[in-house]
Amino acid sequence: SAVISQKPSRDICQRGTSLTIQCQVDSQVTMMFWYRQQPGQSLTLIATANQGSEATYESGFVIDKFPISRPNLTFSTLTVSNMSPEDSSIYLCSAGTSGHNEQFFGPGTRLTVL
Amino acid sequence: AQKITQTQPGMFVQEKEAVTLDCTYDTSDQSYGLFWYKQPSSGEMIFLIYQGSYDEQNATEGRYSLNFQKARKSANLVISASQLGDSAMYFCAMREVLRYNQGGKLIFGQGTELSVKP
Numbered sequence: 001s002a003v004i005s006q007k008p009s010r011d012i013c014q015r016g017t018s019l020t021i022q023c024q025v026d027s028q029v030t031m032m033f034w035y036r037q038q039p040g041q042s043l044t045l046i047a048t049a050n051q052g053s054e055a056t057y058e059s060g061f062v063i064d065k066f067p068i069s070r071p072n073l074t075f076s077t078l079t080v081s082n083m084s085p086e087d088s089s090i091y092l093c094s095a096g097t098s099g100h101n102e103q104f105f106g107p108g109t110r111l112t113v114l
Numbered sequence: 115a116q117k118i119t120q121t122q123p124g125m126f127v128q129e130k131e132a133v134t135l136d137c138t139y140d141t142s143d144q145s146y147g148l149f150w151y152k153q154p155s156s157g158e159m160i161f162l163i164y165q166g167s168y169d170e171q172n173a174t175e176g177r178y179s180l181n182f183q184k185a186r187k188s189a190n191l192v193i194s195a196s197q198l199g200d201s202a203m204y205f206c207a208m209r210e211v212l213r214y215n216q217g218g219k220l221i222f223g224q225g226t227e228l229s230v231k232p
Contacts, residue, residue: 031218042222090157096218101147103220105159
């Protein structure tokens with residue numbers, strides 16, 4: 001099974017600033033994803049992080065707001081840009097490998113925007 | 115479009131008893147995967163169990179089992195011998211079919227909050 005770490009684990013940010021969240025997997029994985037979980041809600045996929053190419057965004061999420069990088073098979077970053085209080089959420093990185101029946105999550109980044 | 119429905123916002127169970135958390139799904143794909151995750155108050159997502167659409171046997175992992183009824187499109191989670199530490203939010207999720215190493219995103223239900231009473 002893959003072990004996923006995220007940094008930071010939590011942060012409190014001011015409106016209008018940006019925060020970059022890092023996701024590191026301890027083994028090479030095929031798939032990496034970024035999810036958002038707003039307070040009291042379920043998880044919603046932001047985008048699929050593609051290695052060496054632009055991320056694939058879900059409806060309602062755009063690259064200017066949530067730029068994503070994935071320079072290799074074990075690392076990805078998500079930036080939350082020009083933050084507003086509505087961006088206060090838990091952001092979770094997820095990873096899996098095709099051919100395996102498990103998909104794991106990082107511990108999440110708990111973001112509060114004031 | 116794929117959809118996951120969890121109709122129980124909250125459930126209570128007595129310690130040491132079994133509990134079933136409901137999950138129904140909708141998809142036009144023939145090949146898919148169903149997952150259950152546990153999310154304690156700390157926020158981490160803990161993988162519990164997986165069922166493939168072509169698996170003939172119901173999946174089991176320790177005290178967790180998945181009651182898979184394909185014709186009814188249901189994938190209920192059964193927790194046996196509940197423990198106080200089982201109190202958490204539980205999410206059912208479906209993964210789209212994987213093609214050529216692409217895809218694999220999870221679609222989640224709204225979750226069921228389980229409380230285990232001593």
